[in-house]
Amino acid sequence: MMRTPAATVSPFLAVSALLLLLVASSVAANGYGGGDAPAGASGYGGHDDAPSGPKGDGGQDGGYQMPAYQKPVDGLDAGYYRKSCPDMEGIVQRAVKKALDADYTLAASLIRLFFHDFAVRGTDASVLIDVPHQSERYADASKTLRGFDLIEEIKTELEAKCHATVSCADILAAASRDAATAVGVPDWSLKYGRKDGKDSIAGEADRYVPMGGQSVTELIAFFESNGLSIIDLVVLSGAHTIGRATCGAVKPGLCDRRRAGAVERQYADFLQRKCVAGGDGEYVELDGETPTAFDSQYYKNLMRERGLLDTDQKMLPDSRTGGFVRAFANQPSQIFIHLFAQSMRKLGEVQVLTGNEGEVRRKCSAVNY
Template sequence: MASLRLILALVAVAVASLSASGRGGNTGLSPGFYDLSCPQANGIIMSVLEKAIANDSRAAASLLRLHFHDCFVQGCDASVLLDGGASEKNSGPNKNSLRGFQVIDEMKAKLEHVCPHTVSCADILALAARDSVILSGGPHWEVALGRRDSRTANLTKANSDIPAPNSTVQALVAKFKRQGLHEQDLVALSGGHTIGVARCATFKQRLYNKADVTLERSYYNGLKTVCPKVGGDSNVSPLDFSSPRRFDNTYFKLLLEGRGLLTSDEVLLTGNVRKTVDLVKSYAENEALFFHHFAKSMVKMGRISPLLGAHGEIRNNCRKINS
């Protein structure tokens, strides 16, 4: 009887291991995944990132956004990094907008030199996003590792699944729920807009034709000087003009003042969803609460449909699949 119980236990372990080895199973992820195979991994990523941010103040926000746009399209699998005709880089939300690819290239090259064919591009994205937040003054969280890289991109899903900057709050809630994320995750992750900038093309509709009455007047007039009615679509404005390089809760304070840049920011407060309104007010009052919820939501987002085990691959070059 004891031997039968042992056999059944071993079978259960094997089944659990198999279920965690493909998309949807994420119990195979572990913060210590590279402790033996590449203990230098996070140090290498951090050193490249420190230099990148010193050279380009927008780098931190760009790398945080890369991880977000990767995970929302067929899971956290580095599909956003693939080049080619069907690349997700060519989608509406990403084209002429996503940045930071060269920084990821440098991280990958250094990791391949020290630990060949070991650290996935998907894990590099997850670590770079976390470290970008830390270097900007934000919270720390443990990044579970062990993702593998997709061999395919999905241009169609990139066009349909990434939330648009002019979204209603109902559309935002629906797209987040599709990923297993809820209202708290939506508002907390939107707080990532405390760093970075947005192009005029993403918010110009709020300034002209039917001007957005939710915008505070002096802020509205200032935006019009940056974004003319004709042309200037690539001009940029900070998402948080008060402290655009520091990860803090000022983004939420500005929303309460009518100084949120994107429609998708403003509707968290004015879109008639009680949960999002209450969270905006709570985060504006309590930065520690925002940091706690943001870190929790980043962990949750980083576990969206990873490729594990025998699924996917570890790319030698993040821009193309292995031959």
Template sequence: MAACAAMVNNKMIMRNSNKNAAVLLLIFLFLSSSTSTCKAHLSSHFYDHTCPNALSTIRSAIRTAVSRERRMAASLVRLHFHDCFVQGCDASILLKDSPSITSERNAFQNNASVRGFEVIDSAKAEVEKTCPGVVSCADILALAARDASVAVGGPSWSVKLGRRDSTTASLTLAEAQLPRATDDLQKLISNFAGKGLTAEDMVALSGAHTLGQARCLTFKDRIYNGTGSDIDAGFASTRQRRCPATGGDENLAALDLVTPNSFDNNYFKNLIQKKGLLASDQILFSGGSTDNVVSKYSRSPATFKSDFASAMIKMSEIDLLTGSAGQIRKICSAIN
């Protein structure tokens, strides 16, 4: 950025000088070209010429995976989210442990819960057959989240492409920056704000919990130690059947008992009824600053879907590697 600013300053100085007009024109053209490369831009048509079948190939792979297991839709959206919140949307979460990599998969928020890696690997392998070394794993993650949403009745959105893959991962950042199921409202708002996302973006993105499942470990304290002011007694009792007070920590329960496999706004209706499974879900409707957003989405599924799509676009463009930064991995789980 300093180099970009310096070039712009030089251009302004030269404009104000008495140099020959022809020289000024040449310098202007050079500087315009140089400054335009300081910030690479994504494009929804990025692969139109280099790999024209990339998007359809990836879409087919995602549809196949979700048709086999509806839960996979939630997993792929979550995988993209957990990638973008650590180092940006650079596919760092896909990297396995190696002599130079300590995998983000080992983070408490990821370990034994983030999944769908094999689906991304499969999509990447199919694309590599026709366009080797062209399509990044980071772009595949972004497309997979969108295609997974569509596959279960959720919204679609335009995915701008051109991300590149990181050559590093950070377990430390993953454990520090990924939200936890026990975070309070202010911590969640601050966490998302650090990524350029508003409180409304946060509530919309949390709506992805209309799909998927959670481990008993992440909500046991809430269903056994919650009070009537923050959890419905009947709801707690129902959830205790699947999650015993002793043991069963790895048992899974649907985040939304009513329509667990459909992308709808029932998640927000649950929160208003004090039936949010995770503490970090229910905190969004607990007398705080996000109550009005939850209420809005509970009344209007169309508004929720529209805002969810907009928030996903914003999230998918956090701290990207573009241009010559990073690399295009041949295999998503390892650097080249």
């Protein structure tokens, strides 16, 4: 593998992150101060904060049960392409680096593309299928997604070098990891062997991908039903420390919060002016303070009522998520980004197709025929 050596996290930070995670997990598992129980939050067994109980499948004698995400996923393996396409990771990494050298903003877009893919039928590259007006790409939720061309370019190179071998789902997982590490998230090792899905339905993207307007309860239920925990929700939402949003996506929530006096005045005025001048298609930075730095400023912004998306800002007053927001706002950024890497790894390992499921597409934009 020709990957550049990983950025490393000091042992002190790794231990601090672990402690924070443990404290946070136990707090969440114990009900965390009485937030409303999320609807449907029992999920499907992958919720790592859930207290152990009879329904789990990994426990022995009622003792410790390994959280679902820590169990090896059948069919995923770090050495999956070792023989069949040994330079797979190098090819992806070089292509991502070249693309980001030309356009740094693509890093945020690749991370988001990975999340949107995950949100519908797991990480199966369904978001990449291009069937006008029908596939996920054509959903309202996908309107501002970017990065499709880069993934297709990487696929073309991989097809030339290792025909019919590397799935688009694995390419997307690797590309989003490389995008994250390029903006300062510590590297994490990926397992491969995902297969590509054959279904991609625009209506499902609009139904499942959170785009704002959801309550914290709905967000928790969505994450838990996909095998992720409350802390994953708070940590992964921290992706909004980079990138941008359209005024169209921001305005409705912002207007409501402004009316309720729940947004910092000066900041609201600034956004209002920008959006009135530029219209719904105008872009605003998701983190107005340090828009290009992958840091914990996002959480500090929430503490000052400067969250751009109402779904983000709602996490502060909610008793299930607020403690995590405050903790990340008060800790060195490295703790958040270390946990971000871990949650991204989980994102790519839940609900994946492996083995004989799905297929390895020849083109990422079309199913094989």
